[in-house]
Amino acid sequence: LIVSVSACAPLHKSKDPQKREDAVAKLEDQNILYELALKDPSFGVRYEAAKKITDIEMVETLISNEKDELIWELLLSRNESLYARVALGDFPPNKKLYAARKAFPETDHYDGLKSKLGVVIVELSEDIAEQWLVINEFSKSKLSFSERDGLDESSDLGRKEFNRQKFSDDALLKILNSNRINEEAKEEAADHIENTEQRMNIA
Numbered sequence: 001l002i003v004s005v006s007a008c009a010p011l012h013k014s015k016d017p018q019k020r021e022d023a024v025a026k027l028e029d030q031n032i033l034y035e036l037a038l039k040d041p042s043f044g045v046r047y048e049a050a051k052k053i054t055d056i057e058m059v060e061t062l063i064s065n066e067k068d069e070l071i072w073e074l075l076l077s078r079n080e081s082l083y084a085r086v087a088l089g090d091f092p093p094n095k096k097l098y099a100a101r102k103a104f105p106e107t108d109h110y111d112g113l114k115s116k117l118g119v120v121i122v123e124l125s126e127d128i129a130e131q132w133l134v135i136n137e138f139s140k141s142k143l144s145f146s147e148r149d150g151l152d153e154s155s156d157l158g159r160k161e162f163n164r165q166k167f168s169d170d171a172l173l174k175i176l177n178s179n180r181i182n183e184e185a186k187e188e189a190a191d192h193i194e195n196t197e198q199r200m201n202i203a
Contacts, residue, residue, distance in 0.1 A: 017042035024048040034058045038065060047071055056082075064091050073098070080106075084113060087120050097124040104134070128184075 011023035012032060020036070021044045027033055030053065037049035038061070050071050053059055059075050063086060066072040076082050076099060083103035087096050100120040107114040118134045125131060 012036060017045055020045045021048055024052065027052070030055055030058065034062070037062050037071075043068060043071075047074070050075055053078075060085070060089075063095060076102070084117065087117055093124050096120055100124070104137075 011019050012027060014020050014023070017040075020040065020042065024033070024036065024045060025048070027036075027049075033049045033052050034055070037046050037053055037058075040046050040049065046066070046068070047070070050062060050066075051074065053062065053075070056079065059078060059082065063072045063075045063082070066075070072095060076086060076095075080103075083099045084107070085099075087100035087103055089096075091099075097120065100117045104114065104117045104121060107117055114137075118137065121134050122131050
């Protein structure tokens with residue numbers, strides 16, 4: 001009885017991409033799934049393997065290397081924390097911008113993360129309208145002088161609002177220093193900084 005080597009090979013090593021894709025459903029080994037998601041020439045195999053990867057470091061490597069938008073977007077959606085990690089990490093610009101756009105609307109101003117995400121968007125986006133939206137978001141987050149008068153800076157809320165103001169200014173200053181921002185948007189950012197200094201004596 002002669003048995004071919006290919007007949008004994010695991011299904012995920014089959015020459016038939018459909019058989020490899022079917023085999024993924026039964027695989028649990030993260031290393032095998034990772035190799036398939038990273039290297040298999042078939043979109044369907046990579047997509048199905050990517051859905052089953054749970055190791056964050058593997059996911060990040062796949063996001064960085066994957067060319068097909070549907071797959072790396074799928075990987076990014078696996079964990080909300082990945083959006084900020086990719087936006088601020090060493091990833092291709094198109095993926096950083098996509099991730100920053102996803103994370104920005106849901107991020108609070110208080111810890112400074114929103115400022116960093118906003119700067120990524122302004123620096124990488126070619127859309128002037130989008131640059132304006134980011135600047136207006138920081139402008140909107142500022143407190144007026146009368147609102148500040150009613151806050152005790154020693155209180156939790158007072159400290160949070162003070163920090164939010166500071167981070168907004170930091171972001172606007174970074175936006176001003178960006179080489180790619182539209183000149184009109186730069187003037188808008190400068191105006192917000194100037195008004196803030198006048199109202200709150202922030203030098």
